[in-house]
Amino acid sequence: MKTHPEDQLTAYIDKELGEEERGAVENHLKECPACRTLVEEILDMQQQLVTSYSGVGAPRNIEWQVMQAIDGQGEASSIGWKGLTVSLAGLLALLAWVIAGSPWMTILLIMAKSAGVLAYGILGSLAAIPALTASMAVLCLIILLLSVYFLRRLLRTAALQGGGTS
Ligand SMILES: [Zn+2]
Numbered sequence: 155m156k157t158h159p160e161d162q163l164t165a166y167i168d169k170e171l172g173e174e175e176r177g178a179v180e181n182h183l184k185e186c187p188a189c190r191t192l193v194e195e196i197l198d199m200q201q202q203l204v205t206s207y208s209g210v211g212a213p214r215n216i217e218w219q220v221m222q223a224i225d226g227q228g229e230a231s232s233i234g235w236k237g238l239t240v241s242l243a244g245l246l247a248l249l250a251w252v253i254a255g256s257p258w259m260t261i262l263l264i265m266a267k268s269a270g271v272l273a274y275g276i277l278g279s280l281a282a283i284p285a286l287t288a289s290m291a292v293l294c295l296i297i298l299l300l301s302v303y304f305l306r307r308l309l310r311t312a313a314l315q316g317g318g319t320s
Pocket residue numbers: 157158159182186188189
């Protein structure tokens with residue numbers, strides 16, 4: 155075989171060639187250092203693929219470690235309320251983001267962040283006591299409603315000001 159069987163090398167490595175083709179490629183590899191190098195490079199690439207693919211499994215372990223850390227922080231009932239608080243803080247931040255561009259954005263963002271951090275801090279210290287979890291939920295709701303109320307007021311004020319100048 156005078157021509158290099160480059161297109162057959164991958165099939166040769168994957169053992170997909172017939173006996174005749176396989177024998178021809180093996181004979182060529184004995185005489186051709188260039189193709190032997192190519193085969194080694196393909197094998198290296200496949201090894202790297204396997205290595206990087208097995209690395210994809212790492213986040214699963216990280217996720218498990220995070221869950222273990224959360225479990226260690228307190229009883230199961232308090233985790234739900236902590237998650238709720240984080241969700242509320244995210245919602246407030248989203249509300250602030252929605253009206254981005256208005257002059258009130260900075261004020262609202264600070265207000266939303268403060269409410270979220272405050273609620274989270276209170277829950278973090280008290281949520282472990284089951285009797286208080288219900289009132290914590292009410293507090294979260296009040297903070298959310300107040301934030302929405304002020305947001306609407308500020309938006310209306312901003313809209314009125316915008317209409318007056320045009
Ligand atoms: Zn060759």
